[in-house]
Amino acid sequence: MRAIYLCVSLVFVLSISVSVQTQSRPDAAVMQDLKASLVIPKHLKWSDPDACQWSHVICSDNGQLTNIELQDQNLKGTLPPSLEKLSSLAVMHLENNQLMGPIPSLVGLRYLQVVIFDNDSFSYMPPDALFSDICSLSSLEDLSLGHNKLTGIFPVSSFDNHPKLTTLNLTNNLLQGPTPRFNNSKLTVDIRTGSNSFCLDDLGLACDSRVNILFSIAESMGAESWKGNDPCPTCLGEIRNITGISFQILGLSGNISSNFSMLTSLKYLIVSNNSLPGTIPSELTTPSSLQTLDVSNNHLHGRVP
Ligand SMILES: *[C@@H]1O[C@H](CO)[C@@H](O)[C@H](O)[C@H]1NC(C)=O
Ligand SMILES: *[C@@H]1O[C@H](CO)[C@@H](O)[C@H](O)[C@H]1NC(C)=O
Ligand SMILES: *[C@@H]1O[C@H](CO)[C@@H](O)[C@H](O)[C@H]1NC(C)=O
Numbered sequence: 001m002r003a004i005y006l007c008v009s010l011v012f013v014l015s016i017s018v019s020v021q022t023q024s025r026p027d028a029a030v031m032q033d034l035k036a037s038l039v040i041p042k043h044l045k046w047s048d049p050d051a052c053q054w055s056h057v058i059c060s061d062n063g064q065l066t067n068i069e070l071q072d073q074n075l076k077g078t079l080p081p082s083l084e085k086l087s088s089l090a091v092m093h094l095e096n097n098q099l100m101g102p103i104p105s106l107v108g109l110r111y112l113q114v115v116i117f118d119n120d121s122f123s124y125m126p127p128d129a130l131f132s133d134i135c136s137l138s139s140l141e142d143l144s145l146g147h148n149k150l151t152g153i154f155p156v157s158s159f160d161n162h163p164k165l166t167t168l169n170l171t172n173n174l175l176q177g178p179t180p181r182f183n184n185s186k187l188t189v190d191i192r193t194g195s196n197s198f199c200l201d202d203l204g205l206a207c208d209s210r211v212n213i214l215f216s217i218a219e220s221m222g223a224e225s226w227k228g229n230d231p232c233p234t235c236l237g238e239i240r241n242i243t244g245i246s247f248q249i250l251g252l253s254g255n256i257s258s259n260f261s262m263l264t265s266l267k268y269l270i271v272s273n274n275s276l277p278g279t280i281p282s283e284l285t286t287p288s289s290l291q292t293l294d295v296s297n298n299h300l301h302g303r304v305p
């Protein structure tokens with residue numbers, strides 16, 4: 001009788017400790033975020049309350065997530081910003097899916113060694129997403145971002161003098177600005193010529209100043225990167241005498257940049273159907289070539305200069 005009682009209470013104690021352990025898994029909340037932001041196909045079986053039991057993930061003995069191996073899973077959706085809280089994450093495979101949106105910051109992940117995101121539809125990598133300082137991501141060896149839709153200027157300087165990084169793949173994206181030149185001699189970079197939207201093929205050579213003006217305009221008006229209909233940052237020949245800019249329906253919410261006035265060959269400027277605040281800068285009267293200015297359907301006030 002006494003033995004049975006002991007046994008029952010032991011089972012009871014054990015089951016309590018298991019459920020407490022499951023609930024207090026340090027990475028549980030982040031994994032729920034990840035599950036919510038991805039469109040998870042049924043075959044993945046991500047329904048157990050304990051994320052360590054899910055398929056395609058591996059946890060350490062203390063229940064922290066170390067591997068996410070979701071390559072070739074027909075996944076759609078985006079990645080949640082909380083990913084950077086997976087403090088023991090070492091390997092992340094997401095290649096050959098259809099994930100989109102920005103690559104969230106990974107700066108806190110000091111055990112992260114391998115990040116393979118090839119052949120998805122990621123669109124943007126914030127400049128400080130990977131290396132905010134020399135100590136962040138100090139274990140990273142392989143960063144593969146080939147065949148995505150990354151736009152913007154690649155943050156080259158964060159990759160020089162990186163202690164462990166040996167492989168970086170940027171081929172087949174929409175990256176802009178100068179073609180990155182890395183000084184890190186340990187680093188093998190796959191950045192096939194012509195497979196991005198760099199303004200020049202020469203490594204490290206600065207873009208035409210007008211391209212930089214365009215980037216400053218796009219940035220100050222709240223575009224993540226250049227998304228205008230005119231792909232002129234890719235074509236220097238046209239940028240020399242850029243005649244038209246169309247910035248319609250891009251959700252822009254920054255002030256109309258006075259730097260448009262520096263594009264002296266501008267004939268038409270269309271920034272309609274955004275959420276632009278403030279007033280129309282008086283500098284816009286400077287390009288004497290300007291013939292058409294469409295600022296309709298915004299939140300502008302004041303008078304037209
Ligand atoms: C890219 O991913 C898609 C699935 O999203 C797959 O069908 C295709 O074969 C992959 N391409 C390569 C080159 O692996
Ligand atoms: C880089 O990514 C491309 C896909 O865009 C792929 O074809 C190529 O093999 C990758 N390079 C390396 C070194 O893995
Ligand atoms: C790389 O090295 C060159 C020559 O030593 C130097 O001019 C350049 O500024 C360096 N680039 C970076 C990003 O540090």
Ligand SMILES: *[C@@H]1O[C@H](CO)[C@@H](O)[C@H](O)[C@H]1NC(C)=O
Pocket residue numbers: 213216217220257258259
């Ligand atoms: C205008 O361009 C200058 C550099 O030419 C830059 O420093 C400044 O931030 C730009 N201003 C805006 C509003 O884009």
Ligand SMILES: *[C@@H]1O[C@H](CO)[C@@H](O)[C@H](O)[C@H]1NC(C)=O
Pocket residue numbers: 237238240241
């Ligand atoms: C654009 O500028 C380039 C270089 O200044 C010039 O050769 C070309 O003729 C110009 N094109 C037009 C259409 O004005």
Ligand SMILES: *[C@@H]1O[C@H](CO)[C@@H](O)[C@H](O)[C@H]1NC(C)=O
Pocket residue numbers: 253254255278
């Ligand atoms: C827009 O311009 C106004 C007035 O010049 C300024 O107070 C405000 O900070 C600007 N907004 C942005 C997002 O730059």
Ligand SMILES: *[C@@H]1O[C@H](CO)[C@@H](O)[C@H](O)[C@H]1NC(C)=O
Pocket residue numbers: 248249273297
């Ligand atoms: C801009 O917004 C107006 C008013 O909502 C609408 O009638 C017009 O079709 C929009 N233009 C474009 C190009 O979507």
